Amino acid sequence: MEQYPIPLGEHWFEEEIKASRFITYLCHCDSPEQMKLVLTNVKVLYPGASHYCWAYLAGAPDNGVDMGSSDDGEPSGSAGRPMLATLQGAGVGEIAAVVVRYYGGTKLGVGGLVRAYTSGIKKLLADLPTQIKALKYPAKLSCSYPQLGDIEYLLGKYEAEITHRDFGAEVVLCVRLPKAALAGLNAELATLTQGQIQIRFQEGE
DSSP, X not given: OOEEEEEOSOEEEEEEETTEEEEEEEEEOOSHHHHHHHHHHHHHHSTTOSEEXXXXXXXXXXXXXXXXXXXXXXXXXXXXXXXXXXXXXXXXXXXXEEEEEEOOSOOOHHHHHHHHHHHHHHHHHHTOOEEEEEOEEEEXXXXXXXXXXXXXXXXXXXXXXXXXXXXXXXXXXXXXXXXXXXXXXXXXXXXXXXXXXXXXXXXTO
């Protein structure tokens, strides 16, 4: 999967189910460290809750590795895993969900908990604003100093991210570039430099 949607912004939904208060939060998340930060922030905003259950996908929607979930004391399989499955079914990558529960005194049973912990996520996913993220790969090119400004403009046009500049006899630019941008970028580079410069993905990519 070379590109996929990721969530834009932060989104909240609150509902009461059998006297328990459930607050659902969805946001962008691209790493386990980011998930920890999200959870910490939610706990600050909603202190003293009975449970803070969470789930996240840190990569593409079909990535089966960079993900995690927690029932946070609820019966095993009643919160975190259903939340994660709901996120996976949405086709959105790099997304985190936290559901805060303030217990109201009525037990819901495992089936009731599964419905309660996924309800807010489903409602937020129904009209979640997203943007498309394209995967980027390491590439490199060399140019003369007078060419640098025009080439940096072209790189920006094709959403290439410059990661390093090496200023020697020539300028060597290390970039990260979506695969789909290579042909168009090289065509414009050829026109700009009379065919002198092409950008290539690094070996192994």
